[in-house]
Amino acid sequence: MNIIKKYEVNRHQKHGFRFASKLMSALAVGAFGAMAFSAAHAQDTDSKIVGKAPTDGATITAHSDTGTTRHGTANSKGRYTLSSLRPGTYVVSLEKDGKTLASLPGVPLFVGVASEVDFACDNDQCTASLAR
Missing domain, CATH: 2.60.40.1120 (Carboxypeptidase-like, regulatory domain)
Incomplete structure (x- = not known):
């Protein structure tokens, strides 16, 4: 039974790590996209x-x-x-x-x-x- 609980904890930890990685990737892509949009928009003001x-x-x-x-x-x-x-x-x-x-x-x-x-x-x- 200890083995099963240990597996469940590791599985939840892995799931949390994957979720955090995907969330950070999405935030990074969004931030870079916003910066690229701002740079392109700034060129159109003159x-x-x-x-x-x-x-x-x-x-x-x-x-x-x-x-x-x-x-x-x-x-x-x-x-x-x-x-x-x-x-x-x-x-x-x-x-x-x-x-x-x-x-x-x-x-x-x-x-x-x-x-x-x-x-x-x-x-x-x-x-x-x-x-x-």
């Missing part, structure tokens, strides 16, 4: 402005109605990206040597969607356009 601009050392500046400002320059292919911008309305300007060559007000930014602003310069005249 936007960017992309476009074409002259590669002659001009600076592209985006200034929001809430005070956020970002600066960038075009790469060797004439492409630029201003990232980590909050949704809102921006004025995007092309500047060189402290002078504004072209400016485009009212550029809208929405969560997770990039706006494209292209600059073109012929001689001393520069223009900006919003690509749709």
